[in-house]
Amino acid sequence: MLQDLNDDPTTAELVCDVAIVGAGPAGLTLVRQLMGTGLALCLIESGGRDFEPAIQSLAEGESLGAAYYDLAEARLRFFGGTANIWGGRCARFEDSDFLPREWVPRSGWPFSGETLAPHYAAAAGDLALSPAATDNAGWTDPIAGELGIDACAFVTRRWFFDDRHERFHMRRAGDILASPRVTVLLHATVTHIQANQRADHVEALTLETPGGRRRTLRARYVVLACGGIENARLLLAADDIEPQGIGNAHDQVGRCFMEHPHGRVGTLPPRAGFALWAAFQRHRLADGSRVAPVLLPSPALQREAGILNAALTFKLQRDPAAGLSLRKRIYRGLKHRLPPNAANRRLWHTWRDLRKGFQRSLRKPVERLRLLGGMTRVNVMIRSEQAPDPASRVMLSAGRDGLGVRRAVLHWRRGALEKHTARVLVEHLGAKLEHLGIGVVTPSAWLLESGTEWPVDPTVSNHPIAGYHHMGTTRMSNCPADGVVDPNCRVHGYDNLFVAGSSVFPTASWANPTLTILALSRRLGVHLGRLARRG
Secondary structure (H helix, E strand, C coil): CEEEHHHCCCCCCEEEEEEEECCCHHHHHHHHHHHHHCCCEEEECCCCCCCCHHHHHHHCEEEEECCCCCHHHCCCCCCCHHHHHCCCEECCCCHHHHCCCCCCCCCCCCCCHHHHHHHHHHHHHHCCCCHHHHCCCCCCCHHHHHHCCCCCCEEEEEEEECCCCCCCCHHHCHHHHHCCCEEEEECCEEEEEEECCCCCCEEEEEEECCCCCEEEEEEEEEEECCCCCHHHHHHHHCCCCCCCCCCCCCCCCCCCCECCCEEEEEEECCCCCHHHHHHCCCEECCCCCEEEEEEEECHHHHHHHCCCCEEEEEEEECCHHHCCCHHHHHHHHHHHHCCCCHHHHHHHHHHHHHHHHHHHHCHHHHHHHHHHCCCCEEEEEEEECCCCCCCCEEEEEEEECCCCCEEEEEEECCCHHHHHHHHHHHHHHHHHHHHCCCCCCEECHHHHCCCCCCCCCCCCCCCCCCCCCCECCCCECCCHHHCCECCCCEECCCCCEEECCHHHCCCCCCCCCHHHHHHHHHHHHHHHHHHHHHC
8 A cells, every 4th residue: 555645634643563664675675575474564765756856855964084975866765765776786795704804893794694595595586686696605617717817816706787677666566565464655754763761662753744744653663774874864863762862872873884995906008908808797698697707805815815805897998097988977977967867767777778788799899999909908996895994984963954853974984904905906916917927917006105095086987986885884793782783683672673774784795785685684574574473
């Protein structure tokens, strides 16, 4: 059942078994996981069916510390969330990513990668991905062998791509809208989480619209699924019972904000790296899956060199000093300078589809000619894991949004370990490629500079700073002093408040977070279903 709070004249309290705040990939996956349990579900979305500037303005905030994207553009408020402009990259974490690493402070998940394996498999099905997308251990790597790259230092993995546009948009949620046990509330922004006097139970949620309508919702269980910034913001803003915010008795809410920093870390001479570049380009597998290989440091190299996990890719491009090409300027304009309404998203999807066709049929011969003509060179790019750092955090400002909720402040900080990782990987890769006769890698100048900062270079990728991946701000831990939620994603000290999404990640891995978000949401759904049946 679909309801719009803008059109609801009543003031009666809403009641359900499970209230899920946020209709993005985490919330929608959780709803689908719970739909067969017989529970009364309420899916609460701040926005509407599609992009609306007035609603999007509620996401405005401040960004301090390292240069970052405008917070109002870093996540979207309408049904389906930011996944409506998602590029579809999917990869599972390595099993080693879940383990404690003594050289990475605060690393280690409360469970192993094996725990998530069945949920990864189900999540891959949700995205119509090949089962191979979640079988890192069982995949035989042909690329490293062909190129002679030592598996003791590097391993090759693959991004798989969800090719369906806007999989999480409302037009693809007919099963949810048709369910008699699900109420979908649009234009219902949660402005307050009301805890009881003992600070161990959520009694109610306050829902409001910019037009002044207000409803109270009571639920047996509440799940926040609003993303790494908003989950922390809502908990911190609920400070009437706990002055520091809900679940924040140990000052952990909002801390350890992590991203995947992007950068250019080295350059190969013209012609030398064409085979390397070609080997790592997107292609189709026999089963039709679209994939893109990526080079990772092996667990052994990570341990021996004391580095994080990271993804290395190879890019043929003209001299970065020449700035963005016309093609890149068109892409950036479609995705970032035009409002992400339905018409502009169609333009962006069309452009991406045209690029896919070019890459399949013409890109390699065209790029070979450009390379032979001296127009391009091979650059080594990094998408790095970021270590959890309590000083990298989401806080609240004194300013308030249009509904009176204090706005978010992001203080993003990268540390020495991220830069050390980039430097070590270039050194090891360079030594290996020189030994193989492929070419000499010239490290980027910024790697030799002191400090922890990375340059913001718009030619690095379509996401020149980082991946728009907001992780870690309600991190999972066994001990309340070390995090915000327990291994079942329940807020420490609360019996009915849970958090879904990448904000619970203790560490970030190299991989894009969406597949792991879906796997964790499915696992949380199983847990909530059991709780509800027992209660």
